[in-house]
Every structure is written in C-alpha cells, then in structure tokens.
Amino acid sequence: MALLTSPSRTVTPDVPPAAPARSQAGARVLGGVSQGFLLVWGAMVVFPLLWAVLSSFKSDKDIFTSPWSLPTHWQWNNFSRAWNESHIGSYFFNSVIVVVSGVVLTLLLSSAVAYVLAHFEFPGSRVLYYVFVAGMVFPGFLALVPLFFVIQNLGLMNSYLGLILVYAAHGMSFSVFFLTAFFKTQSKELAEAGLVDGCSHWGVLFRIMLPLARPGLVSIGIFQFLGMWNEYLLPLVLNTDEKRYLVTQGLANIAVTQGYHSDFSGLFAGLTISIIPVLAVYLVFHRQISTGMTAGALK
Numbered sequence: 001m002a003l004l005t006s007p008s009r010t011v012t013p014d015v016p017p018a019a020p021a022r023s024q025a026g027a028r029v030l031g032g033v034s035q036g037f038l039l040v041w042g043a044m045v046v047f048p049l050l051w052a053v054l055s056s057f058k059s060d061k062d063i064f065t066s067p068w069s070l071p072t073h074w075q076w077n078n079f080s081r082a083w084n085e086s087h088i089g090s091y092f093f094n095s096v097i098v099v100v101s102g103v104v105l106t107l108l109l110s111s112a113v114a115y116v117l118a119h120f121e122f123p124g125s126r127v128l129y130y131v132f133v134a135g136m137v138f139p140g141f142l143a144l145v146p147l148f149f150v151i152q153n154l155g156l157m158n159s160y161l162g163l164i165l166v167y168a169a170h171g172m173s174f175s176v177f178f179l180t181a182f183f184k185t186q187s188k189e190l191a192e193a194g195l196v197d198g199c200s201h202w203g204v205l206f207r208i209m210l211p212l213a214r215p216g217l218v219s220i221g222i223f224q225f226l227g228m229w230n231e232y233l234l235p236l237v238l239n240t241d242e243k244r245y246l247v248t249q250g251l252a253n254i255a256v257t258q259g260y261h262s263d264f265s266g267l268f269a270g271l272t273i274s275i276i277p278v279l280a281v282y283l284v285f286h287r288q289i290s291t292g293m294t295a296g297a298l299k
Helices: 019-055 060-065 077-084 088-119 125-135 140-153 160-184 188-196 201-212 214-229 233-238 247-257 264-298
Strands: none
Touching: 019 264, 060 264, 077 088, 077 264, 088 125, 088 160, 088 201, 088 214, 088 247, 088 264, 125 160, 140 160, 140 233, 160 214, 160 233, 188 201, 201 214, 214 264, 233 247, 247 264
C-alpha cells in the first residue's frame, strides 16, 4: 500500500502593512503642530491684552520707564479719571443703548425672515435667500456714501435710532443665513398643529419655533453683540455728535485729541473699561456659543 504524502508547504507569516503606523505618526505630528500653532496664537492674543490691562494701573512714567514690569503703585484713580474726565462713562452708556437695541432688533427681524424662508415656498424665496447670503460677502465700506445720504435724508444723522437701524440691517445677512438652517430642521407638523389649535403665524413663531431655536438665537446674539460693540467705521460716518459718541469713537477721540498732554494711563484705563463687556459676555456665554454652533452643525 503506497503511502501518499502531500507536498510540504512553506507558510510565511502575514506582515502587517506599515501604512497605519505611518498614518498614526503623521496624525501625531499634525496634532503637535496644530497645538503649537494654537499656543502661539493664544499667546499673541492674550499677551497684548494682559499688557494693556496692566498698563491701565500704571502711571505715565511707569508706562515708559518700565513697560514690561508690574505696576510699582496700582493707580486705581486712572479708571475714575477715564470715566469722568475723558467721558468714557457717557460713551459706554451710548454703546450699551445702541448695541443692545441693535441686537434685539436684529434677532427679531432675522428670526421672522428665516422662519418664512424655511417653512414657506413662494416665488422668489430662493432668490431672496441668496440675496441675504450675498450680503455676507459684500464689503460694507462700499455702501458708506449712499448709506450716509439715506440716513441724512431720513433725518436720522447723529441719532441712536439711525445707528440701531443700520446695525440691524448690517447684521441680518449672517443671522438669516444661520437661523434659516435652524428652522429648516424643525418639524413643520409642529407649526401646523399650532395653526390648527388657533395660533396665528406670529404665535407659532414666538411660542413654538423661537423656544426651539434658542441655542441658535443665543449664538447669533453673542456674535452680533461682539461685532456691534467693536464697530468703528459705521458710527464714525453716521454719528458726528460728540455727545453721542460710542465707546470706540470715544477711545479714538481721546487718543487723537490729547495732543501734547499725554494721558496714556487714562487711555489704557478707558480701553480696559471698553473690553470688560466683551470679556464678560464671552466668559458667561462661551458654552452657549459652542452648543449653538455644534447643534447647527449636527442638524
């Protein structure tokens, strides 16, 4: 009986490819570079801010002789001098009136427009939507001259109302674009159920849709507040009455008109006062900003 034997086989172990290891190494390098860039960027932003705040507590002599050291004597009277003598207090309240009113009006108008564009189909709705989208990339300074004559013909020059209306119109493009995406994710059945129960369209908007879009409204409100508070070009053109200057105009006016009377400590104190609302809004609502932006992205 013949013994059948199978030919011997040479088994070679499978060698895992080196691509995953290389990709992981590349990801680590990319992550390290990204973190290093963010650290450098953070230092570039935080260091001038910290230096300006520390300079607001120094005397003019300390600012020039030891600009990088801590204040030898903390000059708290710089803030009272900037608030009263440099009129930063009046500029501050002017900005509060204009910016808060502008943010509220922007949210009201943009939410109504976004709700209509998201839930109603009518001739020209897409064109209207893309008009608002195009407004986000239109340079605002190109419209300063016609805007000046429009506000002047309406009799709204050097008035709070003129600035509020211009701020609201300026901020509506991005607000409508952002809120339209939010309203499109909301169920139309909720609006139809509200109409069946007797609500008007305004009732559906304010009682049902806006509470559901609260994360988006908070995010838009914060972005608009920061942008309007730091706006300088629009009030410079439309508001020439010194009594109604906003805080950005007031700081620029102090820096320009002080002449040979150098009061840099008061200027830094006024700058610090103007920064406080921006930092306060960001520190209080930074979680709402990330939540609103993430919700909009996920939806």
